[in-house]
Amino acid sequence: MMTEPVLRIDGLKIAAKTTTILEDISLQVQRGEIFGIIGESGAGKSTLAMAVVGLLRSGCQRKAGSVTLAGNDLFALPQPELERVRRRKVSYVAQSAAAAFNPFYRLSDQITELAALELGTPKAERHRMAAKLFAELQLPDPENFGKRYPHQVSGGQLQRAMIAMALINEPDLIIFDEPTTALDVTTQLEVIRLIRKIVSDRNCGAIYISHDLAVVSQLADRVMVLRHGKIVETGETRALIENPQEAYTRDLVANKTTTSAAQVAGEAQATVTVQGLAAGYSGVSTISGISLDLAAGKITALVGESGSGKTTLARTIAGLVDLHAGQMLLKGKALPGRIEDRSPEARRRLQYIHQLPDLALNPRQTVRDIVGRPLTKFGGLRGAALEAALQQLMRDVELPESFLDRVPGSLSGGQKQRICIARALAAEPDVLICDEVTSALDPLVEESIIQLLLRLMGQRPLSILFITHNLLLTQRFAHEVVVMKEGRIVEARPAADLFAAPQEDYTQRLLAATPLMERGWLEARLHANEATN
Amino acid sequence: MSTAKRPPSRPIRDFVISRSLSGLVSLILVTALIFIGTAMLPGDTASALLGQNATPAALEALRQDLRLDDPLYLRYFGWFWDVLHGDLGVSLASGRPVSEVLLPRLQNSMLLALVASLFLLPVAIGGGIAAAIWKDSWFDRALGFTSMLFLAMPAFLVGYILIYALSVRMGWFPSMSVAPLMGGVGPWVKVLALPVLALVIIGQAHTMKLTRTAILSVLSTDYILMAEVKGISRRRIILLHALPNALSPILSISILTVAYLIVDVVVVEIVFSYPGLGKLMVDSVAYRDLTVVQACGLFFALIFVAMNFLADFLAMLANPRQRVPARGAV
Incomplete structure (x- = not known):
């Protein structure tokens, strides 16, 4: 069943008491594919991300449609079954790693919690699993990294640690919910590279949610533009950026390099x-x-x-x-x-x-x-x-x-x-x-x-x-x-x-790491980085 | 970030040192205040002690003896010096050493507080957790209503209602808790039952409310959502993901509740005539037994300072962010 998508959403409608949050959302994600979702805050991105794992915020209701994840119709499953699907088939990488890690436990223990629950892997073995992932994600001192508490490592490291947590159950689908928004451009570049590598190495599907079209355009194979809970348009990334069909997408894509600041006359005091x-x-x-x-x-x-x-x-x-x-x-x-x-x-x-x-x-x-x-x-x-x-x-x-x-x-x-x-x-x-x-x-x-x-x-x-x-x-x-x-x-x-x-190396690096929408930018960047290493 | 080498931070040691010092300052201030308070009691202490028919010579002798004519600060430092040497003085009313009068009462108060805590804390913490889990259910509302009702009721009213219902009408327990405090467990149960019940009823509301709030605020965090997305069961989320993070505030409030039970229960002790420290202090104020009043004040302050210290210390141990220095990025 090669063509069976990892995720399939059909006509999903989610509403709170008085307002509709998502309306008529349909999409499919294949193995090995990164599916980008872009929209402003309030567009319904996070509600959609939660719906993909069968979770509704309190006060929200599913009015219509279905979510099928790796062959499981999530909203038809009883709670224990639903939890089992979440443990085995899907992972979630949140925007703020600092908030998404439990401050009470050491990193390694939380990252490998699912391995303990599902497979009963003993602690020493889990520690080795985590260390291996830390090494793959290029975290410093992988043997001891997991012994730290979340507040002891930097934001960029924590974000990578959360990706490690997402990989521990070898999921069919990973949801990345604005994983780089809180990071610097140079760290962001590193995380983007990792996400690419992970999806192609493991042949899983991925959803990448962001409000930054430039980042999404470097990563995603296809992009969906979401606004006010509705799909504005969906398309191949390249086609969407080069030839946006809707006015809203055109606004997003439009190069905002309008006027350079007017120079002030004379030497100001x-x-x-x-x-x-x-x-x-x-x-x-x-x-x-x-x-x-x-x-x-x-x-x-x-x-x-x-x-x-x-x-x-x-x-x-x-x-x-x-x-x-x-x-x-x-x-x-x-x-x-x-x-x-x-x-x-x-x-x-x-x-x-x-x-x-x-x-x-x-x-x-x-x-x-x-x-x-x-x-x-x-x-x-x-x-x-x-x-x-x-x-x-x-x-x-x-x-x-x-x-x-x-x-x-x-x-x-x-x-x-x-x-x-x-x-x-x-x-x-x-x-x-x-x-x-x-x-x-x-x-x-x-x-x-x-x-x-x-x-x-x-x-x-x-x-x-x-x-x-x-x-x-x-x-x-x-x-x-x-x-x-x-x-x-x-x-x-x-x-x-x-x-x-730009005179200084550092300034040049900062400039180079800021994502552009142009095709091939990420490849060129990564290539340049390899050349310098 | 490149910063200069700092000495390794030791949060626990720093905490113990700074809090011990500030605790000592609190003790000095509180005892000084009590000293000033006793000096401001209306009327002449010597005539209050000797009665109306005392001769002027006897009064003068007593004043000399008690150094009542000395300035207040000299008397305070004298008293403080003696206390540092383990001498609490002699009770003016009974002539017995203060420690002899005070210690049995302190034991009684501690016993009452301990037994009351054993019932109060599990009920209040368990109730608070349950109310948070089933937030806005009828159970949560009912619990919230009754606990507020009991909190709003004056302590003496709760005491008299209990005496009326369980002692006068049902005859299960004595209305006065001054039974001979000897001879096995049976009499103790009878003596303690009503005061303990009253304390549990009056004291549970704060602990329950705060536990509920602490659990709720943890349940609304991103890491709990993360655990849900990971497919962790509700039960495991509550017990292993949420509860440890709510431990700090729950520990704090629990220990402060115990301190409250030892120190602030004067009204309950008086309603049930329970021979505790609070009742001793009130009685001693009436007799102008200044040395006993001062010693009671000292112990109250000591208990409160120690309990506060313990509460913050345990809360710190239960929180990795406070216990383990950040050390910065690797």
Whole structure:
């Protein structure tokens, strides 16, 4: 039965109480094939992933259709049988490995749990199985890696450990649910390579879910575009990218390299100057030898992998990290290292926008309270003047005024980030520190936030420090690019120069590892890597 | 990340040292507060002790003897110095050494708390786990309602209802728990039954609620979803994947409940006239038996500090993220 697909979904419809989450979903996955599913958050990707293993979230119901996995009609199976199919036929690799591993157990024990349950493999033997997989996945010190607890290894290693867990039961189908979204580009490249190898070596089927079309296009044989719970279109990857049929797909595919940032006339004055700075926690400097200027009216991009010290630098400028050496100037005046020592005026001039708006907004306060507070605290506004300022800010961030009376929980991720921007602007700052402000957002939303920041820059003399791990993203709007590695600045130059001819190996590596949609990109990358090794 | 070499972190040792020191500070502060509190009791201590017909000379002699005319801080340091040398002083009311008065009462309180915990903890923890597993079922709602009802009822009311129902009407147990505390297990059961029952009823709600919340928050994590996707059975998920992660908060609340049972049960001891430490303290305040009051305060504080320490220590041991240093990536 060569043609029998590993997975077959027919006319699946899943609904919650009042809304339909998935409608009329049909697809097939063959052995040896990677099937890509792409869509924004809220498109129903995760619900679909769960349905593939016969799992429905509480409150959800299957209204129609079927899921057949390796010949088993999942929604017709009694619970114990269903659990058996899950243990033997399918594996799941989640987005956040840090959250998906049980913090109480050592890695090896959780990774080989199914071998113990299904085959009764003794502990020593299981340990050897795990070590073998760790070696295959190129984890360091494979013999001892499994003895660690999840919190003792890095994010990239944990992600690979989860792939090891997915392989332990030799499944017919592996579901990869945004497995690289939380990783740096260089680690991502490594994980993508592993996924490819695994699927072809083991001849299993795979589903790869992502909101990053570039990654999916490098991996998948076929791609399905999902939006609002419905299929927009499905097709061979190449055909879909080269000749998208639907407007939405065209938007996704469209090369977003629109305008490069307009160059600011003349030499702009530095708003923040950092000289010979070293900083860190509990007496250990995690960043050192840092000197840079943030110019008025310019966007300075701060780029590097996680652990490179980007956020530490940003938090040092914000006054939240112990300063060990060097000095900082704000508009020519000395800026104390500790936020406690800074004047209210200095605090007002420097505002910080965080990566996760969910965590940065008080869920119990209305937007009016959140944005109004800095207006009252710094601007002394009350009553009608406050109301007018609030409405102006909402217009500035392109949200309806009616949002003032809503709480953050009722807004989307992009809208919440706009509220955070409005709150920062309320202080009328000179410097805006944007710490990975778009990395938790979908590509189209990310684009709109960046456009918003650019428009705001046109209206007021802001310096923006834009932190990201995506070097390519900054090409479109940054004036200056600062590349960091291991707590030091590797390269700092005007964006146009840097992208035209990156000087440092590390910058080149970062650039090269960012996935493009072009066909053959992954092969070329892997080839290049082998050549250098 | 390239960082300078740090001395190896030893979370457990650091914890024990810092918490022992802060515990000591708490003890000093609490005993000082009690000392100030006893000094602020209305009326003259000497005349309260000797009665209204005491001669001025006798009163003066007693004041001299008790150093009542010394400044408060001198008296405190004197007392503290003696305590450090194992001397709790002499009871002003009975003239016996305080330790002799206090220790049997402490034993009684500990016994009551221990027996009550043996019943309370399994009931409350088991109930909390069951309520979390069958969340929003009729069982969960009924349990939540009754436990809140008992929590909201004043302790003395629970005590009198029990006395009325089981002692006065049914005649199963004595209404007063002052039976001769000797002679085998039988009398003990009779003496302890009602206070223990009252404590279980009053004390279960917090432990049950917190256990339920702890289990529920673990059940909503990604790693539990992961276990479900892996095809692990519900039973194994609850017992082996969820429960160990809820262990830290459950241990904490359990031990704090035991501390509560030893220390905070004054009302129950008084309702049942149970000869415990709480009743001793209340009685001693009435007699102006300052040395006994101070010693009771010292022991209450000691028990609370020690139990808090134990609770956090066990919670730490049950959590690999606190127990095992991260050491960074390999």
